[in-house]
Amino acid sequence: ADHDVIAVENFRPKFLAKSTMARKAADAAIGATKKALLEMARKHGRIVHLVHPAHTTMDCARCGARTKHALPLSERTYACAACGTVSPRDKNSARVMLARAGLNPAGADGARPGGTQFRQAA
Known part of the structure; x- marks a missing residue:
């Protein structure tokens, strides 16, 4: 199978957002994407490595x-x-x-x- 193992940054966007609301929105979007990636990888038997960015x-x-x-x-x-x-x-x-x-x-x-x-x- 293609992409049996995936490495991605364990990215936390807090330093990019200037306002509290923007920071929370960015955190939620990144968190949801990361959660979806991890869930799809688990579902399809793939391994995801979260790497310090x-x-x-x-x-x-x-x-x-x-x-x-x-x-x-x-x-x-x-x-x-x-x-x-x-x-x-x-x-x-x-x-x-x-x-x-x-x-x-x-x-x-x-x-x-x-x-x-x-x-x-x-």
Whole structure:
């Protein structure tokens, strides 16, 4: 089966909301989404790893080094000063989350075991 194990950030949006009402709405939406994901995973026999979200965009998925400064959201490419790895920021973060969950980050590139590739939607 596809996606037998899933790693996602255990995200808490409190720091994003400025008002109490906005914070409560964001917490409820994230909580409902997380609950639905966990329930669907359980129902279908999948495992979900909730990963601490700190520094997922600052850590290198290849060598584990951490950049000294957070990248601005406009910067979409991650470049590691320690090992020279360059990759799209979101893919690097996905690989970091997989590694933190104790999983093999190589699967983040769309390759299935056995070498078959996912079909891309047109």
